[in-house]
Amino acid sequence: MTEAQGPTRKRVIIVGGGFAGLNAAKALGRAGRRGPGRELEVVLIDRRNHHLFQPLLYQVAMAGLSPADIAAPIRSLLSEYRNTRVIQGEVQAVDADARVVRGDFGELEYDYLVLAAGAMHAYFGNEAWEPHAPGLKTVEQATEIRRRVLTAFEQAETLDPTDGAGRKRLLTFVIVGGGPTGVELAGAIGEMSRTTLAKDFRTIDPKLTRVILIEAGDRILRGFDASLASRATRDLEGLGVQVWTGSRVTQVDADGVNVGEERIEAATVLWAAGVRAADFEDVAGAEQAVFERDRQNRIHVGADLSIEGHPEVFVAGDLARALGEDGQPLPGQAPVAMQQGRYVARMILGDLGGGEGAGREREPFRYVDKGQMATIGRSRAVVEAGKVRFGGLFAWWTWLLVHIYYLTGFRNRVLVLIQWAWSYMTFVRGARLIVSKRWRSYPEANGTGENERKDSAAA
Amino acid sequence: MTEAQGPTRKRVIIVGGGFAGLNAAKALGRAGRRGPGRELEVVLIDRRNHHLFQPLLYQVAMAGLSPADIAAPIRSLLSEYRNTRVIQGEVQAVDADARVVRGDFGELEYDYLVLAAGAMHAYFGNEAWEPHAPGLKTVEQATEIRRRVLTAFEQAETLDPTDGAGRKRLLTFVIVGGGPTGVELAGAIGEMSRTTLAKDFRTIDPKLTRVILIEAGDRILRGFDASLASRATRDLEGLGVQVWTGSRVTQVDADGVNVGEERIEAATVLWAAGVRAADFEDVAGAEQAVFERDRQNRIHVGADLSIEGHPEVFVAGDLARALGEDGQPLPGQAPVAMQQGRYVARMILGDLGGGEGAGREREPFRYVDKGQMATIGRSRAVVEAGKVRFGGLFAWWTWLLVHIYYLTGFRNRVLVLIQWAWSYMTFVRGARLIVSKRWRSYPEANGTGENERKDSAAA
Numbered sequence: 001m002t003e004a005q006g007p008t009r010k011r012v013i014i015v016g017g018g019f020a021g022l023n024a025a026k027a028l029g030r031a032g033r034r035g036p037g038r039e040l041e042v043v044l045i046d047r048r049n050h051h052l053f054q055p056l057l058y059q060v061a062m063a064g065l066s067p068a069d070i071a072a073p074i075r076s077l078l079s080e081y082r083n084t085r086v087i088q089g090e091v092q093a094v095d096a097d098a099r100v101v102r103g104d105f106g107e108l109e110y111d112y113l114v115l116a117a118g119a120m121h122a123y124f125g126n127e128a129w130e131p132h133a134p135g136l137k138t139v140e141q142a143t144e145i146r147r148r149v150l151t152a153f154e155q156a157e158t159l160d161p162t163d164g165a166g167r168k169r170l171l172t173f174v175i176v177g178g179g180p181t182g183v184e185l186a187g188a189i190g191e192m193s194r195t196t197l198a199k200d201f202r203t204i205d206p207k208l209t210r211v212i213l214i215e216a217g218d219r220i221l222r223g224f225d226a227s228l229a230s231r232a233t234r235d236l237e238g239l240g241v242q243v244w245t246g247s248r249v250t251q252v253d254a255d256g257v258n259v260g261e262e263r264i265e266a267a268t269v270l271w272a273a274g275v276r277a278a279d280f281e282d283v284a285g286a287e288q289a290v291f292e293r294d295r296q297n298r299i300h301v302g303a304d305l306s307i308e309g310h311p312e313v314f315v316a317g318d319l320a321r322a323l324g325e326d327g328q329p330l331p332g333q334a335p336v337a338m339q340q341g342r343y344v345a346r347m348i349l350g351d352l353g354g355g356e357g358a359g360r361e362r363e364p365f366r367y368v369d370k371g372q373m374a375t376i377g378r379s380r381a382v383v384e385a386g387k388v389r390f391g392g393l394f395a396w397w398t399w400l401l402v403h404i405y406y407l408t409g410f411r412n413r414v415l416v417l418i419q420w421a422w423s424y425m426t427f428v429r430g431a432r433l434i435v436s437k438r439w440r441s442y443p444e445a446n447g448t449g450e451n452e453r454k455d456s457a458a459a
Numbered sequence: 460m461t462e463a464q465g466p467t468r469k470r471v472i473i474v475g476g477g478f479a480g481l482n483a484a485k486a487l488g489r490a491g492r493r494g495p496g497r498e499l500e501v502v503l504i505d506r507r508n509h510h511l512f513q514p515l516l517y518q519v520a521m522a523g524l525s526p527a528d529i530a531a532p533i534r535s536l537l538s539e540y541r542n543t544r545v546i547q548g549e550v551q552a553v554d555a556d557a558r559v560v561r562g563d564f565g566e567l568e569y570d571y572l573v574l575a576a577g578a579m580h581a582y583f584g585n586e587a588w589e590p591h592a593p594g595l596k597t598v599e600q601a602t603e604i605r606r607r608v609l610t611a612f613e614q615a616e617t618l619d620p621t622d623g624a625g626r627k628r629l630l631t632f633v634i635v636g637g638g639p640t641g642v643e644l645a646g647a648i649g650e651m652s653r654t655t656l657a658k659d660f661r662t663i664d665p666k667l668t669r670v671i672l673i674e675a676g677d678r679i680l681r682g683f684d685a686s687l688a689s690r691a692t693r694d695l696e697g698l699g700v701q702v703w704t705g706s707r708v709t710q711v712d713a714d715g716v717n718v719g720e721e722r723i724e725a726a727t728v729l730w731a732a733g734v735r736a737a738d739f740e741d742v743a744g745a746e747q748a749v750f751e752r753d754r755q756n757r758i759h760v761g762a763d764l765s766i767e768g769h770p771e772v773f774v775a776g777d778l779a780r781a782l783g784e785d786g787q788p789l790p791g792q793a794p795v796a797m798q799q800g801r802y803v804a805r806m807i808l809g810d811l812g813g814g815e816g817a818g819r820e821r822e823p824f825r826y827v828d829k830g831q832m833a834t835i836g837r838s839r840a841v842v843e844a845g846k847v848r849f850g851g852l853f854a855w856w857t858w859l860l861v862h863i864y865y866l867t868g869f870r871n872r873v874l875v876l877i878q879w880a881w882s883y884m885t886f887v888r889g890a891r892l893i894v895s896k897r898w899r900s901y902p903e904a905n906g907t908g909e910n911e912r913k914d915s916a917a918a
Contacts, residue, residue: 049613049893066525068890075659076891085661088613088893105617127901140898154508154547158564200534202544418877431527432535434508434547437896439599441579442586 020317029081178215479776488540637674
């Protein structure tokens with residue numbers, strides 16, 4: 001890496017270009033035009049080249065949007081900030097005592113560190129289930145889910161019509177986990193089978209599709225008020241989704257799932273049941289780990305989002321276990337991450353503000369709760385903001401406008417609006433592509449490399 | 460497969476949902492509403508679920524468009540035709556004597572067969588080069604090329620700045636083959652490096668990118684008039700592309716290519732140098748093969764596009780070696796395929812017209828040449844239609860309007876127009892996503908499956 005720089009500039013390394021990292025970088029970049037930010041060199045490191053608008057990722061999985069509609073290169077989102085640079089790379093270790101970050105890009109020293117590497121989906125000891133039940137955290141996983149869902153309908157269409165059990169298995173979709181993502185996936189499959197796909201097949205009736213949403217708790221949407229959860233349950237059932245609460249998945253394999261004693265034969269199982277914060281090696285000089293993790297692997301932080309003993313190391317977004325005013329951990333949601341990213345930038349700039357800055361007591365992070373929402377199909381949603389709670393079509397419009405507003409970058413916002421307006425009017429899903437993982441046309445000579453399932457060969 | 464149908468309906472099987480197959484199916488579907496087409500059952504078989512607008516595939520590879528912008532599900536393109544059904548499957552063998560098609564979907568009898576399975580890119584005995592030099596025929600290959608091109612810039616940015624040779628290698632792009640696809644790829648990389656990417660990097664200057672277009676013949680765009688080829692060469696050179704004609708690639712490996720005695724170190728090599736028609740097993744009762752192939756594996760057809768001795772078997776599109784009025788094989792272009800598809804449908808319907816139909820002498824297929832064009836970057840093109848030839852900005856607008864007009868489906872047309880207008884005004888490329896082939900987050904237990912290069916891991 002380049003190390004050429006003025007001796008007085010302080011370097012901020014931001015790990016992760018999600019909502020938290022991007023918002024921190026933007027705030028520091030803006031401050032770089034004048035004031036204390038000019039003393040900063042900001043380096044954002046992400047293993048991906050793109051920022052992803054996670055709340056709409058399920059739309060990619062459900063063939064409503066293309067990946068590029070909800071993703072933008074981090075590099076171009078930050079290109080206007082001359083004090084900022086972007087490295088596509090993987091952070092492997094953090095040495096908080098030496099103030100060094102290590103990864104496939106080499107080694108980089110920092111004055112401030114913002115850890116915002118996010119979370120991945122988790123199987124809590126059942127990682128072997130992943131091949132049979134993909135989660136939804138990346139563009140690759142979204143297109144894999146899209147491929148599986150669309151392929152199930154295709155295979156059902158060409159199946160021997162006397163094979164009733166086979167068809168039933170292909171047209172059964174199980175979604176594990178009744179949080180917002182699970183609800184959104186289940187609603188979208190239910191709706192798609194009853195509208196978009198209804199007229200396209202000849203030997204199957206997509207309306208016979210079974211969609212089963214499995215939740216271990218006693219109700220779905222645990223984070224919401226109970227009245228909205230029951231409203232969402234009714235809306236899901238209106239789309240033909242069976243909601244199984246109080247049900248625990250005990251086995252997932254290629255042919256379906258076990259729920260307690262019960263067996264569900266299903267060709268497609270999707271996982272929306274848990275997350276686990278990102279990992280990196282913790283290089284600690286002391287005996288105790290510098291980064292304390294909770295059960296979900298989140299890092300414990302203080303009121304100012306820094307870790308104990310290291311006021312120059314902040315953790316934000318899904319990676320942080322930050323406590324709200326009620327003493328409960330803040331949820332892993334985009335608004336939390338965005339506010340934390342901006343807060344951390346403010347704290348760093350405050351430290352630079354003058355001689356008294358660095359030692360000054362920091363104001364604690366306070367989450368301004370703007371509410372939460374989940375959508376069910378193409379015309380229903382539930383919205384909760386403080387004491388205000390509502391569902392139905394109006395909630396759906398609220399959901400739509402909020403999400404379009406927050407979509408990063410003007411171009412995406414307009415295009416996505418047009419695409420949605422169009423698909424809303426016509427019941428068409430624009431991105432119904434089955435894309436294989438294999439790009440080569442010729443077999444390999446040496447037998448290494450891509451030997452994944454050849455789901456689409458020559459014809 | 461379902462075999463339930465009225466005894467009098469004749470079945471037409473169409474293999475391939477490209478321009479030829481789709482146009483044949485649409486014409487037969489429309490005729491199914493009244494007239495002789497009502498006697499038909501049309502079955503279209505494709506290994507893909509989508510029709511692809513191939514002429515714009517290079518735009519996906521160059522991050523200008525998303526795959527879904529130029530692809531649409533064959534099933535929904537044909538859903539309005541009730542005499543038509545679509546099977547996603549792979550045809551493995553054709554038994555022209557038994558009038559049977561075999562594949563992973565089982566066995567299907569036909570009364571008429573339309574073979575329109577297209578072509579793939581070819582290395583003519585050097586298939587081992589494919590991992591180092593992907594071709595551009597499928598969505599998967601386009602996103603793989605996009606990944607490689609964008610990753611090369613990312614890696615150059617994070618390289619040790621003292622490694623001049625490494626950076627030069629990463630910023631060298633070689634395109635093999637000077638046909639329209641090669642010209643379009645070279646022009647797009649040249650332009651992208653000088654405009655879109657110019658401001659996004661800190662340690663490299665994307666304008667130093669070397670783009671080398673290698674052509675074995677004595678000029679590029681062999682199918683065009685020599686004046687247009689030299690115009691295109693000048694336009695390419697204006698975008699910084701070096702055009703090496705009379706140069707033959709003798710070796711391709713992970714680090715570059717050999718051109719005769721010369722060595723070019725290049726991280727990215729793209730292949731646009733040849734095509735080979737699709738394969739299937741030829742189950743012939745006689746000693747002689749039913750399907751006669753030429754050097755490019757195309758099937759020889761008569762003036763009515765049927766094969767010798769089998770007036771019920773037609774071949775259309777890139778799979779056919781059909782002769783034009785000048786005795787030369789017609790080129791593998793979209794307009795040829797579309798006209799042939801519609802022609803074949805007309806011939807089949809003519810046969811059904813009455814008792815005398817089947818034996819009647821068919822009018823020969825005649826290609827109405829609407830001209831050809833190739834684009835160079837975002838404001839130059841060459842157009843040739845009969846004796847009319849022109850280049851430059853006006854040609855580019857002609858190219859743009861013609862391609863938008865032909866893009867299948869209203870939605871795509873409008874969205875693509877907006878996207879282009881936007882990126883034309885802002886120099887932004889909307890689809891700059893680096894997407895990995897790997898979707899799993901957890902390592903595999905049994906060691907089989909996806910062990911491809913792990914180009915993006917945890918961060």
